[in-house]
Amino acid sequence: MKLYPYALPLATPLRFAGQSLDQRHGLLIKLERDGHTGWGDCAPLPGFSHESLAQCQSALQALASGQIDEAALPPAARFALDCARWQCEGPRRLTLPANIPLLVGTPEQQLAQFDALTTPPGEVKLKLARAPLEQEIALVYALLERQPKLLLRIDANRGWSAEQASHFAASVPPAALRYVEEPCANLNDSLRVAAQHRLPLALDETTQVADYQYESLPGVRALVLKPTLIGSLARLQQLVQQARLDGVEVVLSSSFESNIGLTHLAHLAAELTPDSVPGLDTLAPLGADLLEANPWGLAKPVITESELTPL
Ligand SMILES: O=C(O)CCC(=O)c1ccccc1C(=O)O
Numbered sequence: 060m061k062l063y064p065y066a067l068p069l070a071t072p073l074r075f076a077g078q079s080l081d082q083r084h085g086l087l088i089k090l091e092r093d094g095h096t097g098w099g100d101c102a103p104l105p106g107f108s109h110e111s112l113a114q115c116q117s118a119l120q121a122l123a124s125g126q127i128d129e130a131a132l133p134p135a136a137r138f139a140l141d142c143a144r145w146q147c148e149g150p151r152r153l154t155l156p157a158n159i160p161l162l163v164g165t166p167e168q169q170l171a172q173f174d175a176l177t178t179p180p181g182e183v184k185l186k187l188a189r190a191p192l193e194q195e196i197a198l199v200y201a202l203l204e205r206q207p208k209l210l211l212r213i214d215a216n217r218g219w220s221a222e223q224a225s226h227f228a229a230s231v232p233p234a235a236l237r238y239v240e241e242p243c244a245n246l247n248d249s250l251r252v253a254a255q256h257r258l259p260l261a262l263d264e265t266t267q268v269a270d271y272q273y274e275s276l277p278g279v280r281a282l283v284l285k286p287t288l289i290g291s292l293a294r295l296q297q298l299v300q301q302a303r304l305d306g307v308e309v310v311l312s313s314s315f316e317s318n319i320g321l322t323h324l325a326h327l328a329a330e331l332t333p334d335s336v337p338g339l340d341t342l343a344p345l346g347a348d349l350l351e352a353n354p355w356g357l358a359k360p361v362i363t364e365s366e367l368t369p370l
């Protein structure tokens with residue numbers, strides 16, 4: 060196993076969970092087995108992942124020297140290892156999923172991003188609970204005015220109070236909402252608001268606790284799962300199956316991985332959640348591709364293997 064640390068510049072800093080990142084750091088894992096090469100992307104996301112990149116690095120080194128086994132790896136490292144092993148099973152044809160544009164920033168910026176899209180999407184993801192509520196409701200109406208059939212995946216990242224979530228739900232046309240991810244800090248508030256307004260709920264942060272076990276909850280329409288935060292692909296597959304048996308959609312979602320990790324996520328979505336469109340619109344801010352040009356056709360310089368320094 061070879062490990063290659065990387066740092067990718069971010070054109071605009073990523074702001075979330077009270078952090079501001081201006082570089083995306085990660086580690087590529089390279090495995091060679093039976094004539095196949097497998098790559099994995101280990102990129103814990105500060106503010107979301109519970110582990111640091113340094114912890115991932117020492118755990119992967121301990122694994123390589125036989126001191127620990129894979130079950131002891133932190134999630135981002137396990138995700139990378141499992142993807143590299145999966146790729147070593149042989150090549151797979153990639154079918155790119157439909158793009159769900161991720162709109163971020165102020166309501167004004169989100170509207171400008173929508174207006175700049177070259178192909179009008181059927182569905183977009185909005186990051187809300189960041190600006191005054193009335194402005195966010197106005198954003199929803201501005202988008203629907205432009206495209207009356209638009210479907211919205213709304214992510215509040217637990218930023219609303221129960222009253223705010225309730226007011227939002229009562230103010231926007233229900234038919235426009237695919238789901239609202241994590242409206243309130245308190246899950247019970249989210250569930251109550253969902254029941255009161257028949258608001259389709261999606262869970263993301265709720266699934267990110269280390270010992271998360273699938274639980275059937277009324278009003279939950281979807282689980283948004285981030286493989287980088289979950290780790291083991293077998294565990295991911297188990298969660299997908301449990302949710303599906305319960306009639307809950309699973310939407311795989313990225314965490315600003317490099318093109319290598321994001322490409323694995325596209326393969327995983329095709330394999331594990333073929334009936335659902337994943338949320339993978341996180342590549343644009345990264346300033347370069349690793350190893351090869353990304354399959355989404357976003358033009359970036361490529362950092363080749365020989366330009367990376369192994370540990
Ligand atoms: O899910 C998507 O469509 C894009 C990814 C995304 O929104 C996200 C990316 C990094 C960290 C957190 C989140 C989030 O869903 O809250």
Ligand SMILES: [Mg+2]
Pocket residue numbers: 214216240241263264283
């Ligand atoms: Mg989310």
